[in-house]
Amino acid sequence: MTNAPTPLMLTEARQTPxxxxxxxxxNQGAVRAVAQAIRERQPAFAVTVARGSSDHACxxxxxALETTLGLPVASGHPSVHTLYGATLRLGGALVIAVSQSGASPDVVETVRMARQGGALTVALVNVEDSDLARxxxxxxxxxxxxxxxxxxTKSYLASLTALLPVLADLTGDEALTRALEGLPDVLTRTLTLEADAADRAERYRYAESLITLARGIPFGVAQEAALKLKETSGIHAEAYSAAEFSHGPKRLVHEGVPLLAFTGADAAGEAARRAYADLMESGADLLALGTGEAPSGARHLKVPATGHALTDPVADALAFYLFAAHLALHRGLNPDAPPMLSKVTKTR
Structure with a gap:
């Protein structure tokens, strides 16, 4: 493993700062334009449109939108328009589409429908000459x-940050502005955790299933983690809210399914920590990962804090990517070559 080429997944994750x-x-000019449009048009609600990792960013x-602007947000399902033929009444809405490629026809057509219906449409996209961007x-x-x-990796992380300067502009949140300015340096420090992440990952080289947990703002990172564990290591992984897991799914602890628990330093952090402590008392095999405090006695991949609840998930996700890539390598797998998968999926 030490003589193998460095996976692209790791190379690209390291480019994140x-x-x-x-x-x-x-993006300063674009940020000002979007913020001004939101001020002028005062959307009553927001809808996100995305698939896969981009949907987890959503x-x-x-x-972020609900806690800072009080703007209710729904997850849009592109097939409602592209397969069922429904035209949604999105006049007065803020519609945010997130896509790395900007090439998925169902996302593009849903945004086209929304814009024609009077919605304020914003694309977070990596390919600037894509159909979605146009x-x-x-x-x-x-x-x-x-x-x-x-x-x-880096496109997901960039999706987490692209809208945050708009929110800082709209709310005058100076702490968020400072956290964003300092984020590249914190992410550089996060990359120094790679050896620790690789060490923590070795424990799960033979795992068949794994549950990812979070509560509140980091939950989208737990969703992304479950996808990446499936994608890169073939592990059957599922994401749950820490508040929901103790209902029926807690039964899986009895079966020995390990837990990857994301910790946060935000308003939900203490509630999540208590939930994790209760699971450990029930015998859970739990690894904590994140900027927040872990339960007493837990194994913990502690991530540097970024200075704001909305930027902490970026560092958490980057640390997880280091963990996931090395887990695949421990299992003798190439995280860049998952069977049956390709880079761009064009869903219709």
Whole structure:
């Protein structure tokens, strides 16, 4: 394993600090334009449109919009329009589409329908000359550069940050502005956790199933983690809210299914920590990962704090990507070559 080429997944994840610095620098004009449009048009609600990793980024953005602007956010299902033929009444809505490639026809057509119906449409997209970028009224480029690994890393992380300067502008949140300015440096420090992440991952080299847990803002990172574990290691992984897992799914602890628990330092962090402590008392095999505090006695991949609840998930996700890539390597797998998968999926 030590003589093998470095996977693209790791190479691209390590580029994230530069990606975020470039995005913050080059998107200033677009940020002002989107913020001004939201001020002028005062959308009553928001709808996100995305698939896969981009949809997991939208879960984080949902919490961001609802907690900062009080704007209700729904996850749109593109097939409602493209397969069922329904035209949704989205006049007065803020519609946010997130896509690395901007090439999926169902996402593009849903945004086209929304814009024609009077919605304020914003695309967070990496390919700036894509169909999606041309269809939306406003574009916030991800600036992730070419991403060749099938498992998205830097584009997902850039999706988490692209809208945050708009929220900082709209709310006057100086703490968020400072956290964004310092985020590239914190992400550089996060990359120094790679050896620890590889060490933690070795424990799960023979795992067949794994549950990812989070509560609140980091839940979209838990969703992304479950996808990446499936994608890169073939592990049957599922994401649950820490608040929901203790209902029926807790039964899986008895079966020895290990838990990857994301910790946060936000308003939900203490509730999540208590839930994790209760699971450990029930005998759960639990690894904590994140910026928040872990239960006493838990194994913990502690991630540097970024200074704001809305930027902490970026560092958490980057640390997880290091963990996931090395887990695949421990299992003798190439995380860049998952069977049956390709980089761009064009869903209709």
């Amino acid at each position: 530069q990606v975020i610095e470039r995005q913050l620098r080059e 879960t984080v953005l949902k919490y 269809t939306a009224e406003f574009v916030l480029p991800l600036h992730a550069g070419e991403e060749r690994a099938v498992a998205a």
